[in-house]
Amino acid sequence: MSSELRELYQEVILDHSRKPRNFRELDAASAQADGHNPLCGDRLTVFLRLQDGVVKEASFKGAGCSISTASASMMTEAVRGKTKAETEALFERFHALITAPPDKAHENQAPELGKLTVFSGVCEFPVRVKCASLAWHTLKAALNEEGTVSTE
């Protein structure tokens, strides 16, 4: 298998896509938003329980490709305990990681990304960027009470 493909479909990503974490509705959700990627048909809903401006819990439901599912799954783990500002800053880092020019991929692996750096392979696949970022756009919409987002 090619090295780019192996970078994209890392074992961690495959694992999260097979067994997504926090894959459920949150009964006590204080915010939620729907995300839709019309071109791929990916649809998901992100649920948040916020307390004093901090993400106490995050979850998601929906259907998508392995990249979007794994990204949503790992996101729900990564944002737990973060403030709104910290969450948005993390999305910016993440977005820089997946949209970096391939030769600059390593410069964008900021330490605060932690496990999320497994998505660095996405930058080799421009058409998959919207898969990896759908959950994050949806999360941002939930934080800002925007309801529905669409990535095209």
Next chain:
Amino acid sequence: MTTALTAPRPFEVEKIRGDFPVLRQTAHGKPLVYLDSANTAQKPQVVIDAERNVYETYYSNVHRGVYQLSVQAERAYEATRGKLQRFLNAKETREIVFVRGTTEAINLVAYTYGRKNVGPGDEILISAMEHHSNIVPWQILCEEKGAALKVAPIDDAGEIVLEEMEKLLSPRTRLLAVGHVSNALGTVNPVAEIVRMAHARGVPVLVDGAQAVPHLPVDVQALDCDFYAFSGHKMFGPSGIGGLYGKAALLEAMPPFHGGGDMILSVSFEKTLYNKIPYKFEAGTPNIAGTIALGATVDYLTALGMERLAAHEEELLRYATERLTALPGLRLIGTARHKAGVLSFVLDGIHPHDIGTILDYEGIAIRTGHHCAQPVMDRFSVPATARASLALYNTREDVDALVRGIGKVQEMFR
């Protein structure tokens, strides 16, 4: 180019592949296996040469010039109309209107015929397997006029339920619009039967022929349809050029589409006289070289023989269907009795997008997504499908490569 051979000739697909330079390319270091012709088809060298030849030797405007070059360009440009008329067996050359493609052809009918003939409370009837380009123009029209869009259902195999379609033909139906071949399912619809059904109630029929023209012999007089829309780029010709066939009497009664040069006889600030058909619908300088190259495409297909081409694809579709349905975990979407070379499928637990990315690294080009037919995806309760589509240059080896590729995809996601 050789023509008019008498004995049935074998369909020499390897020789035909040699006509298409792009098929000699590689993708990710593997020989290209192009299985996305329903999206857009590759071009034979004669078409590429024809387009280049226009620009290199006689390019100039049409319908305007008095000089030699312009006369030559116009002759070649208008020759394409004649070629298309014969290719589709239209009664008259003036029944062929040049447009950018199928989408524009359908919009032309919606904005001219539709605006003139559809009013509040009227209905447009389509089927549940239409491409967005045969849905949205009618929605826009219905919204503007206070009319209703009716949708004939399809069954689990992906065939139109004709009895239901017939029931939906009402005294308020002003037009029935239906695809000849479904881009998402491959179904070949019984268009002649649908036309008879609609005509019995005085309802004209528009056929979206984008997916049929490259794969089947099409005879618009035998179908007796009122409009037939098609695209050059799907029939191995250039992109940005296509056609609308319309019965002359209908076209003549329709108001123009775009206003501008070429579509007029005379203009004053008080009154403008419109040109005769088809020019009434062809405002502005057209895609001249593309149109001429489309003529070369028709010559190429005519020389190959649409019957032989269709037989080759039918055999290949049978082989591909057999191989794919034998794969565990694979479900074909679209299993109509009469199909053209489209294989839409889903794999258990694997999203079509992932299938597409991994196959790409095997050199295999397929389309993944909703194929501009979201209602079809909803009908089959899938978010998207992977779609391999066949054309005259595809071989059993291409199908075998696809089957091997799918095996690799399944291995990765096991």
